[in-house]
Amino acid sequence: MPATATGRLVRRGDGADLLIDRQFSEPAAEMWAAVTRSERTAAWFGPWSGTAAPGNTIHVQMRFEDGEPWMDMTVEECEPPDRYVLSSSDDFGSWLMELQVAAAPGGCRVRLIQHLDSSSVALAADTGPGWEYYLDLLVAARSGGPRPEFDGYLELKGHYESEVARVAGAR
Secondary structure (H helix, E strand, O other): OOOOOOOOOEEOEEEEEEEEEEEEEEOHHHHHHHHHHHHHHHHOOOOOOOOOOOEEEOOOOOOOOOOOOOOEEEEEEEEEEOOOEEEEEEEEEEEEEEEEEEEEEEEEEEEEEEEEEOOOOHHHHHHHHHHHHHHHHHHHHHHOOOOHHHHHHHHHHHHHHHHHHHHHOOO
């Protein structure tokens, strides 16, 4: 199945939020566990260690990246069973990510939000395809379907470049 670009950029103050949603037939409480418990995140993102509480740092393995690197992420906010916010810094800059789980007709919606400040909005052209891939890994892990191959997501960059241009033009 070919990769599909579903994300959009929404202007926010001096930056923008990259929003990507997936629908699941499972109850929201089950999806909360799938996106917060290490043994379940291992199937679609990677395992983590540490105490996941606001202000604490957890150590996360990026299992589906080359070399399966580990990175530190700080738990900024956690509001079970529907919202958490993580931050990290790496060679590419600082990251502020939010994951929301909400009940929806027939199951629930998982929304990934990458908060981007004015100096990092253009990053969405590169990160959008990657977040689509990770959310599709979550879909595959929950459904038992085949795991997507990342190479198919590279073609989504054009969609995200258009989103960046649209948001930049809306200033």
